Amino acid sequence: MNINMNGNFYDLSSPKIMGILNLTPDSFYDGGKFNAIKEILIHVEKMINEGMDILDIGGYSSRPGAKKISVNEELSRIIPVLKEIKYNFKELIISIDTYRSIVAERTLDLGVDIINDISAGNLDDNMLKVVSDFKCPYIMMHMKGNPETMQKNPNYDNPTKEIINYLAKRIKKAVEYNINDIIIDPGFGFGKSLDHNFDILSNLEYFSMLDKPILVGFSRKSMIYKSLDTTKEKSLNGTSVLNSIALGKGAKILRVHDVKEAKECVILHKKLNNTF
Numbered sequence: 001m002n003i004n005m006n007g008n009f010y011d012l013s014s015p016k017i018m019g020i021l022n023l024t025p026d027s028f029y030d031g032g033k034f035n036a037i038k039e040i041l042i043h044v045e046k047m048i049n050e051g052m053d054i055l056d057i058g059g060y061s062s063r064p065g066a067k068k069i070s071v072n073e074e075l076s077r078i079i080p081v082l083k084e085i086k087y088n089f090k091e092l093i094i095s096i097d098t099y100r101s102i103v104a105e106r107t108l109d110l111g112v113d114i115i116n117d118i119s120a121g122n123l124d125d126n127m128l129k130v131v132s133d134f135k136c137p138y139i140m141m142h143m144k145g146n147p148e149t150m151q152k153n154p155n156y157d158n159p160t161k162e163i164i165n166y167l168a169k170r171i172k173k174a175v176e177y178n179i180n181d182i183i184i185d186p187g188f189g190f191g192k193s194l195d196h197n198f199d200i201l202s203n204l205e206y207f208s209m210l211d212k213p214i215l216v217g218f219s220r221k222s223m224i225y226k227s228l229d230t231t232k233e234k235s236l237n238g239t240s241v242l243n244s245i246a247l248g249k250g251a252k253i254l255r256v257h258d259v260k261e262a263k264e265c266v267i268l269h270k271k272l273n274n275t276f
Contacts, residue, residue, distance in 0.1 A: 001013050001213055001252065003137045003181040003183070003213065004135075004137070004180075004181045005093070005113055005114075005136075005137055005181070006113065010093075010137075012213045012252045012253070014266075014270065015247055015251065015252050015253065015254065015266045015269065015270075016053040016054060016252065016253050016254075017051055017052050017053050017054070017253075017254055017256060017259055017262050017263055017266065018052070018053065018054040018055070018056050018095065018215070018253050018254065018255040018256070019044075019047040019052040019054070019055050019056065019256065019257075019259050020056055020058070020219065020255060020256060020257050021040070021043070021044065021055055021056065021057045021058070021081075022058050022061070023040075023057065023058065023059045023077040023078060023081055024058065024059060024060065024061040024077065037080070037081065037084050040081055040084070040085070041084060041085070041088055044085055044088075044089060044092075045088075045089070046259075047259045048089065048092065050259040050260040050263060051259055051260070051262075051263035051266075052259045052263075053093065054093045054094070054095055054113075054114065054253070055085070055092055055093070055094050055095065056094075056095040056096075056097050056116055056255060057078060057081065057082060057085075057094060057095070057096055057097065058078075058096075058097035058098070059073075059074040059075070059077035059078040059097075059098070059103070060074045060077075060097075060098065060100075062097075062118050062190070071100055071102050071103060074098065074100065074103050075102075075103055075106060078096065078098075078103065078107060079106065079107070079110070082094070082096075082107060082110055082112070083110065086110065086111055093113045093114070094111075094112050094113055094114070095112070095113065095114035095115070095116045095139070096108075096112050096114070096115055096116065097116045097118070098115065098116070098117065099117050099118055099119040099123040099124055099127065100123075100124055100127075101124045101126035101127040101129070101130045104117075104127060104130050104131065105130045105134075108130070108134045108136060112136075113136060113137070114136060114137045114138070114139060114183075115127075115130075115131055115136060115137075115138050115139065116139040116141075116185075117138065117139060117140060117141065118141045118143050118187070118190065119141070119143055120140035120141060120142065120143075120166075120167070120170040121140070121170065121173065121174065122143075122170075128173065128174055128177040128179060129177060131174075131177070131179055132177040132178055132179050135181075136181070137181040137182070137183060138174060138179055138181065138182050138183070139182075139183045139184075139185055139215060140167060140170050140171065140174065140182055140183070140184055140185065141184075141185035141186075141187045141190065142163045142166050142167055142185070142186055142187040142190065142191075143187050143190040143191050144156075144190070144191025144192070154191045154192055154193060154196065156192075156196060159192065159196045159199045159200055160199060160200055160203040160206055163186055163187070163200065164206060164207060164209070164210065167184050167186075167207075167210055168210060171184070171210060171212065182212050183212060183213045183214075183215050183252075183253065184207060184210055184212045184213070184214055184215065185214075185215040185216070185217065185255075186200050186204070186207060186214075186216070188200065188201070188216065188217055188218055188221060188223060189217075189221045189222065189223060194222070194223050194226060194227060197221075197223040198223065201242065201245060201246065201249075204216070204246055204249035204250065204251065205249045205250050207250070208250050213252040213253065214246075214250055214251045214252055214253070215251070215252070215253040215254075215255055216242075216243070216246045216251045216253070216254060216255065217254075217255035217256075218239055218242040218243060218246070219239050219255065219256040219257045219258065220232045220233075220235045220236065220239055220257060221235075223242075224238035224239060224242065225238070236258055236261060239256065239258065239261070239262075240261050240262070240264070240265055243256070243262055243265045244265045244268070244269065247265060247266065247269040248269065254266070
């Protein structure tokens with residue numbers, strides 16, 4: 001399974017690791033942890049050495065109840081760091097986690113490779129046009145409502161079926177804009193209860209009917225630490241368990257805070273399936 005990235009085919013037949021770099025003071029796990037350029041560059045280099053394939057940079061926290069910020073503030077968090085990372089790690093594939101077309105456009109102008117949109121184009125009517133103009137890969141996530149409302153009693157009759165139908169409609173819309181290099185994300189934790197999240201994971205293989213690479217993001221989320229009656233800080237083992245299950249059900253990208261452990265999941269998954 002390939003996607004076109006800057007005119008080259010990027011092979012997703014072997015699962016990839018997407019490392020998370022949150023440049024926000026209020027992200028649910030690592031908010032404020034990396035707030036100086038030197039520290040950021042050291043952390044990015046560490047993730048590369050541990051096996052990261054894609055770096056996902058976000059400047060706007062999407063956790064429930066997160067503080068709203070302006071487009072200018074989002075850009076001010078991302079642009080200086082992005083320039084430094086591009087200068088120091090020229091071959092690194094970079095994704096920008098944003099639902100705002102202006103942020104997407106500005107960062108794509110600076111050489112970003114992928115746009116990762118939690119709203120699948122629903123929160124900014126111009127997003128699909130920007131992605132189409134730049135002909136970049138596009139990650140489309142399912143979210144019920146918006147970050148402010150998504151966890152207020154989310155309700156589904158059949159979570160898996162409804163989310164697949166939603167993503168199918170968003171893919172159809174993107175294709176109308178000549179966007180074909182699409183990655184889908186079921187959106188674990190975005191407008192879902194714990195039971196919804198585990199229902200989706202148990203049926204993850206059905207998302208393959210959309211014929212798009214599947215990205216999953218469980219890293220240290222509440223579906224893990226609440227189920228285990230623990231904390232975010234102690235939920236790394238649970239994250240690895242769910243990553244391993246998702247790989248067995250067809251996930252092609254693991255979006256994680258902890259690259260080394262995710263890479264080990266991929267290595268053992270490939271060993272099990274003799275895909276070295």
